[in-house]
Amino acid sequence: MTNRIAASREVQRADHTTIHYTISGPADGPTLAFIHGWGCNRNDFDAIAGFLPENYRVLAVDLGEHGDSRSTRDVWTMEEFAHDVKAALEAESVDDCVVVGHSLGGAVAVEAGRILPDVVSHVVALDALHYLALFPAPDEQLAKTLLQPFHDDFPAAVRGLVEGGSLEDTDPVLKDAYFEKMSAVRQPAGLRSIEGLVHWDMDAALREVKQPITVFAVRAILTQEAIDRYDDRIRFVPVDLGSHHFHVESPEGTAKLLADVVSA
Secondary structure, eight states, X not given: OOOOOOEEEEEEETTTEEEEEEEXXXXXXXXXXXXXXXXXXXXXXXXXXXXXXXXXXXXXXXXXXXXXXXXXXSOOOHHHHHHHHHHHHHHTTOOSEEEEXXXXXXXXXXXXXXXXXXXXXXXXXXXXXXXXXXXXXXXXXXXXXXXXXXXXXXXXXHHHHHHHTOOTTOOHHHHHXXXXXXXXXXXXXXXXXXXXXXXXXXXXXXXXXXXXXXXXXXXXXXXXXXXXXXXXXXXXXXXXXXXXXXXHHOHHHHHHHHHHHHHX
């Protein structure tokens, strides 16, 4: 395990947005840019960074109103989140990288690939992009049905998200920790960003993104229907490393998957 020393930095964007991120490793090494999921933060990737080769440059971003980042903006789309990532990459003069996004961060990673075609060489999603209840963009009625629980009882809806991404043997202590973190997401950004994900048109984004896309998906959750729908555009790799948050539960195994992508 590498004893990485990460520097904490920030970059200013428009609309009173301050994006915080950490970076470690040599500037001339292969770069991985990590994007956390909804209600999470960049610290989710701390352990993974320690298992990556020493010559890798690792950048982890707190999206707007997540972690240490702050914003008063009104737009909470996946594209706008991708501009948070872009700001950090530009601040560090990154000209080539693999973007790695978990859950909602997978959608943001796709958008980062779309707006940075000459910088992003590969898009990697960690248990994202295969949930057909969300993708492609649902019609108005289905979107309303998906979002209504968050308006009616936000904590209960978050608990449902955690349970839906858990396996039979997922430690209840872990599930409680995920729930506590995610249900504490700052508002109104938390609700608005869920709305942004539900309304995100993944199919339209995929038509524009030319980089290869790899999804490491929890085997027990990934469906054949999702593979059949998107396997002409996405490489799906089933994994048995834990729950929807397997990158937190199995950082060493996740780091190996990512190193294989970079070396390939």
